[in-house]
Structures are given as C-alpha cells and as structure tokens.
Amino acid sequence: MSQSEPPGGVFGLSYDGETRVIEALKLISTAIIVLVGAWPIYWMTQLAFTEYEAVEDSVTAFPTPDIFTLGNFTVLTQPEMYTYMFNTVVVAIGTIVTVVLVSLLAGYGLARLEFPQKENFARILLVGYLFSPIVIGIPLYQIWQNIGLLGTRFGLIIALSAISMPFAVWLMWKYIMTIPEAHEEAAWVDGASRWRGFRDVIIPQCRPAIIAAALFAFALAWNDFTFAQILLPQTDTTTFAPGILRAMGQAQFLPDAYLMAISLAMTLPPLLFAYFMQSYLLKGFQVRAL
Amino acid sequence: MPDIEIRNLTKVYEESGNRIVAVDDVDLTIEDDEFVTLVGPSGCGKTTTLRCVAGLNKPTSGTITFGDRDVTEKPVQERNIALLFQDIALYPHMSVLENMAYGLKISGFSREERVARVEEAAELLQITDQLEKMPADLSGGQQQRVALGRSLVRDPEVFLFDEPMSDLDAKLKAELRPVIEKVTDEIGCPTLYVTHDQEEAMTMSDRVAVINDGKLEQVAPPKEIYDEPESQFVSQFIGQPSTQFFDGNVRAVNGTAELAVGSYDYEFARDGLEGWAGDDVRVGLRPQYIRVNDDPAAGIPATHLLDEPLGDATHSFFDTEFGEIVVVTDPDFEGNGEQYGLVFQDEYIQLFDADSGVRIA
Numbered sequence: 001m002s003q004s005e006p007p008g009g010v011f012g013l014s015y016d017g018e019t020r021v022i023e024a025l026k027l028i029s030t031a032i033i034v035l036v037g038a039w040p041i042y043w044m045t046q047l048a049f050t051e052y053e054a055v056e057d058s059v060t061a062f063p064t065p066d067i068f069t070l071g072n073f074t075v076l077t078q079p080e081m082y083t084y085m086f087n088t089v090v091v092a093i094g095t096i097v098t099v100v101l102v103s104l105l106a107g108y109g110l111a112r113l114e115f116p117q118k119e120n121f122a123r124i125l126l127v128g129y130l131f132s133p134i135v136i137g138i139p140l141y142q143i144w145q146n147i148g149l150l151g152t153r154f155g156l157i158i159a160l161s162a163i164s165m166p167f168a169v170w171l172m173w174k175y176i177m178t179i180p181e182a183h184e185e186a187a188w189v190d191g192a193s194r195w196r197g198f199r200d201v202i203i204p205q206c207r208p209a210i211i212a213a214a215l216f217a218f219a220l221a222w223n224d225f226t227f228a229q230i231l232l233p234q235t236d237t238t239t240f241a242p243g244i245l246r247a248m249g250q251a252q253f254l255p256d257a258y259l260m261a262i263s264l265a266m267t268l269p270p271l272l273f274a275y276f277m278q279s280y281l282l283k284g285f286q287v288r289a290l
Numbered sequence: 291m292p293d294i295e296i297r298n299l300t301k302v303y304e305e306s307g308n309r310i311v312a313v314d315d316v317d318l319t320i321e322d323d324e325f326v327t328l329v330g331p332s333g334c335g336k337t338t339t340l341r342c343v344a345g346l347n348k349p350t351s352g353t354i355t356f357g358d359r360d361v362t363e364k365p366v367q368e369r370n371i372a373l374l375f376q377d378i379a380l381y382p383h384m385s386v387l388e389n390m391a392y393g394l395k396i397s398g399f400s401r402e403e404r405v406a407r408v409e410e411a412a413e414l415l416q417i418t419d420q421l422e423k424m425p426a427d428l429s430g431g432q433q434q435r436v437a438l439g440r441s442l443v444r445d446p447e448v449f450l451f452d453e454p455m456s457d458l459d460a461k462l463k464a465e466l467r468p469v470i471e472k473v474t475d476e477i478g479c480p481t482l483y484v485t486h487d488q489e490e491a492m493t494m495s496d497r498v499a500v501i502n503d504g505k506l507e508q509v510a511p512p513k514e515i516y517d518e519p520e521s522q523f524v525s526q527f528i529g530q531p532s533t534q535f536f537d538g539n540v541r542a543v544n545g546t547a548e549l550a551v552g553s554y555d556y557e558f559a560r561d562g563l564e565g566w567a568g569d570d571v572r573v574g575l576r577p578q579y580i581r582v583n584d585d586p587a588a589g590i591p592a593t594h595l596l597d598e599p600l601g602d603a604t605h606s607f608f609d610t611e612f613g614e615i616v617v618v619t620d621p622d623f624e625g626n627g628e629q630y631g632l633v634f635q636d637e638y639i640q641l642f643d644a645d646s647g648v649r650i651a
Contacts, residue, residue, distance in 0.1 A: 182379035188366045190393035204383040
C-alpha cells in the first residue's frame with residue numbers, strides 16, 4: 001500500500017473506527033447467540049418456580065416472592081414420572097457402557113490390526129449417520145417385535161448405541177493411533193499378553209476419549225425422543241421424553257408450570273454432566289501432544 | 291546364561307506387489323556377557339534384525355536360538371528379553387516406580403519384593419529420588435535411566451537396545467554410555483545394541499557388526515573394524531571424519547606395487563596385489579594420514595576451500611580432481627584458499643576392488 005492512499009479498512013472507515021465497528025458487531029452477535037441459547041432455559045427455569053395459577057392467568061417474567069413456589073416439583077413424585085426417570089437413567093447408563101466398551105474394542109482393532117477392507121469398513125460406518133432415527137425406527141419396530149425386544153429397555157439401548165457408534169468408533173480409532181505402538185510393545189516385552197497390554201497401557205491413556213464418547217452417548221440417549229417413542233410403546237417402560245408427551249395428552253390436570261418443573265429436572269443432569277466433563281471433552285478431541 | 295545365535299535370518303516385506311528384502315541371510319552369534327553393536331545407515335535392516343530377535347517381527351526364514359532354546363516361533367512375551375526403545379516408551383500414566391515394577395507385577399511378585407527390587411535398581415541408576423514422579427516430569431536422560439531400570443529389575447536373558455539414545459544430545463549420550471555399560475555388566479547377559487551412531491558403536495562394544503542393505507559387511511572388535519575394514523563401506527562408515535577415497539590403478543606388481551592415483555605414482559610394498567596389475571582400484575585413506583604439502587607438485591594438486599578448527603586439530607577441506615577431500619591438519623593450519631599438494635602416508639593406504647568394494651590390500 002502506498003502512502004497516498006487514504007487510511008481505511010473494509011468499510012472505508014479509519015482503522016480506529018473499523019475496530020470499534022467490529023467490536024460492536026462481535027458484542028451483538030454474541031448477544032444473539034446467548035439470547036437464542038439461554039432464553040429458553042431461563043424461561044423454563046422461571047416458570048418452574050412460579051405458582052401455576054399465576055402462569056395460567058398472565059405472562060410472568062420472574063418469580064417474585066409473592067408468586068414464588070417449589071410446589072410445582074411435587075409433580076415429580078407421581079409414580080409414572082418416577083418410572084420415566086428411572087427408565088431414562090437405565091437407558092442412558094446402558095448406552096454409555098455399550099458405546100464405550102464396543103468403541104474401545106473396535107477402535108483398537110482399527111488402529112492396531114490389519115484386516116482386508118479396513119478403510120472401507122470405517123467409511124461404511126459413517127454411512128450410518130446419513131439415516132435419521134425415524135427412518136431406522138420403523139424397520140427396527142418390526143424386527144424388535146419379531147425377536148421380542150420391543151418394549152424392552154435393552155432394545156432401546158441397542159438402537160441408541162448403534163447411532164452413537166460411528167462417532168465413538170472413529171474417535172477411539174484416531175485417538176488410539178496417537179498412542180505410540182512402542183508403549184504396547186514395551187508391555188509385551190515385560191511379559192504382558194495383548195489383552196493385558198490393552199487393559200493396562202491403552203485404556204488408561206484413552207481416558208479423555210472415553211469420557212468424550214460417554215458424554216456423546218449420554219446426550220444422545222438422554223435426549224432421545226424418536227426411538228423411545230417407537231420402540232417403547234407401553235407407558236410403564238417408556239423414557240422421559242415420550243413420557244411427558246403422553247402425560248400432556250392423557251392428564252386432565254397438567255399446568256404449564258408443572259411441565260416446566262419436570263423439564264428443568266430432566267435438563268439439569270446433562271447440563272451438570274457436560275459442565276464438569278468439559279475439560280476432558282476438549283482433551284478428547286485434541287490430538288495428543290507428545 | 292545362554293548366548294544368542296542368529297542363523298540365516300531373512301526378512302522379506304511384501305508391499306503392493308514389491309518384494310523388499312530388509313534382512314538378507316544374516317548370521318551372528320552373541321556370546322553370553324558379550325556386547326555386540328549392530329551399526330549401519332538408516333534403512334539397512336538393523337532394526338528389523340533386532341525386532342526379529344525380540345519377537346516383535348516374524349522372520350521370513352532362518353532361526354534364532356537363545357542358548358539351547360529355539361525361540362524363532364515364540365512370541366515376545368515368552369522370550370524373557372529386555373528392550374530399550376528409541377522413543378523410550380515409558381508408560382505415561384504410571385509413576386516411575388510403577389513403570390519399573392510393571393514387569394515384576396505381571397510375573398506375580400509381591401508388592402514388597404517389587405518395591406525392594408526397584409529401589410535396588412534405582413540406587414544403581416541414581417534415580418532414587420525420582421521414584422514418585424511421573425515420566426513427563428523427567429528429563430530425557432532420566433527417562434532413559436528409568437527405562438534401563440525397568441529392564442534391570444527383571445533380570446532378562448537377553449538385552450536389546452533399539453537406538454535408545456538417538457533423541458538425546460551429544461553430552462547426555464556421553465553421560466549415559468557408562469550407565470548402559472554398568473547395567474549390562476550387572477545383568478551379565480548377551481546384549482545386542484542397534485544404532486546408526488558409529489561413536490556409540492565404537493565406545494561401548496565388545497564387537498561391532500556393520501550392516502548395509504540387509505547384509506552383514508563385517509563383524510569384529512571396534513579397533514579391528516577401524517584399522518582393518520574388510521570393505522569400502524565399512525571403511526567409509528566407521529571413523530569421523532570418514533575415510534577419503536581416490537580412483538587409482540595398479541600399474542605393476544613385482545615385489546612392490548606401483549599405484550597410480552590420477553597422474554601421481556606411489557610405490558609401496560604390500561602383499562596380496564598379485565594378479566591385480568592393470569586393474570582399477572579404490573584407494574582409501576583416513577584423513578589423519580594425508581599430509582598437506584605447500585608445493586602443489588609434491589602430491590595430488592588441491593585447492594584449499596575452508597578450515598574447521600576444533601581446537602586439538604583442524605579439519606581442512608580441499609577441492610581435487612576426485613571431489614572434495616577432508617584432511618585432518620595441525621590445529622594452527624590456515625589454508626587461505628591457496629594451492630597445495632596432498633601426500634599419502636603409504637603404510638595406511640587401503641585398497642578396495644573398484645566394483646565390489648571388497649578389500650584387496
């Protein structure tokens with residue numbers, strides 16, 4: 001740039017002016033993202049703590065002391081709510097355990113063993129992502145019905161594990177490849193069998209990837225609606241997300257504030273889980289610095 | 291304690307239809323208590339040989355025996371070896387103590403015995419105060435000591451080293467060499483040490499095995515390898531700065547041989563040149579046995595290029611009709627880019643077959 005040209009950037013402003021504009025745009029875009037992301041959570045939270053009559057009568061923005069209550073949460077003591085929550089927790093834990101175990105073994109196999117069509121196998125795995133749960137759900141309904149898995153938590157665990165698996169296996173594969181083979185060979189030299197070396201040397205080093213895969217599987221299982229709605233048709237075995245919908249349809253008396261209380265109770269565990277695991281999650285996606 | 295016998299070891303890799311012979315019919319015996327170094331340029335098959343001995347690679351043909359035990363088909367876990375890796379390969383999630391005790395844990399030793407043996411080894415290696423640390427908190431030299439300790443506590447039948455010091459700086463290497471010798475003496479088993487660093491090979495070994503292109507070129511004690519190389523490759527590979535080579539021709543052989551190097555004739559007495567009259571040869575000479583004469587007509591004419599003063603000697607580079615030639619000169623020598631004549635010290639001349647590189651005389 002020559003000296004004679006007027007100073008200026010993208011908008012033809014002076015550099016100072018441009019910096020101010022960009023700072024302002026950054027603030028605005030941040031505000032929009034925060035609003036879109038945080039507003040629904042705030043709205044749910046405030047309604048959950050407001051007396052339901054007040055919610056029905058007018059629009060409230062904040063549970064002021066005169067309308068504040070914890071009474072909405074008594075809805076959680078209803079027996080079917082308890083069942084939904086229990087089922088959701090069982091399915092989430094079952095999915096996490098299945099996903100972690102299978103992805104560790106599959107990832108190790110892809111990273112360390114040679115077999116024909118290995119690369120193609122891994123690519124086909126990703127194709128599983130192209131189908132939405134609703135597309136797989138209907139055929140699964142028929143298959144599960146034939147083999148007696150319909151309406152069982154186990155059947156849902158298998159379905160949910162299957163859709164978490166491509167990501168988890170790829171993550172584990174790439175992560176194990178960053179662990180030097182010499183670590184395992186050193187264990188073999190020390191007398192460890194292949195399985196023992198995998199257990200003592202590979203798995204402990206995979207902890208960040210295991211946590212990342214577990215978090216991913218948890219989020220998927222906890223928030224799943226489609227599979228649960230299709231594969232758990234009976235009310236007594238269903239999970240939380242379809243459970244609420246059914247409760248809304250069946251109950252004569254279920255005010256919005258109660259619904260919000262239930263929603264808040266079910267949103268908190270994943271939020272807390274994600275918050276405390278985030279440092280591990282980041283490590284899981286990082287390529288290890290050696 | 292047993293020895294290591296490697297017989298007709300061959301390893302062929304098949305890669306997309308290509309046959310790559312990594313190790314070609316290698317025969318090597320390492321006596322009990324003996325330290326043998328396998329040295330060669332990168333890609334020469336030395337690491338493959340070692341991995342076959344370790345059981346990490348399966349040989350295509352040939353046998354490996356430890357004492358009277360044929361281990362060719364045995365997996366690495368059943369060979370009772372110790373192996374030091376190039377990238378050290380300590381378990382990053384275990385403390386130094388756990389790292390050193392892992393092999394004992396697998397063998398089923400009690401906790402007290404494991405700790406006792408680790409502490410004993412740590413004392414020998416002077417890492418007693420590091421036992422509670424994690425490997426990442428240690429320096430490269432300390433990590434290598436821990437890796438040595440891991441092998442020491444297990445009392446292996448065979449000790450293998452796979453370029454363990456190639457990532458360390460020269461000073462640390464010099465510091466660790468005596469430690470390695472101490473540990474191998476302590477264990478007292480046959481040791482195979484693989485390196486591309488000829489200085490390591492020369493300083494630590496009982497015998498040096500020079501390997502090139504999958505074939506053993508020569509196996510001999512360090513001094514013999516240096517003084518009496520059997521091939522042009524060995525002569526060039528061992529010694530720093532390396533042997534300088536010139537094209538020559540054997541003129542006449544009757545008692546004394548007359549050797550023509552370029553336009554210069556050298557006469558010297560040497561046995562074994564009968565039948566070579568008229569043949570082309572490669573003339574090798576270590577740089578410290580070349581003299582620099584101020585008179586260009588006194589020897590091979592050479593233009594001085596530059597000096598590398600090292601304090602105790604100077605490496606001087608000259609341009610000649612045979613390419614760039616290095617000469618070890620007096621520490622006070624300054625060439626100043628002038629013309630000189632390079633004169634050979636006859637008794638140190640090595641002659642090699644121009645085609646095969648095999649030593650003639």
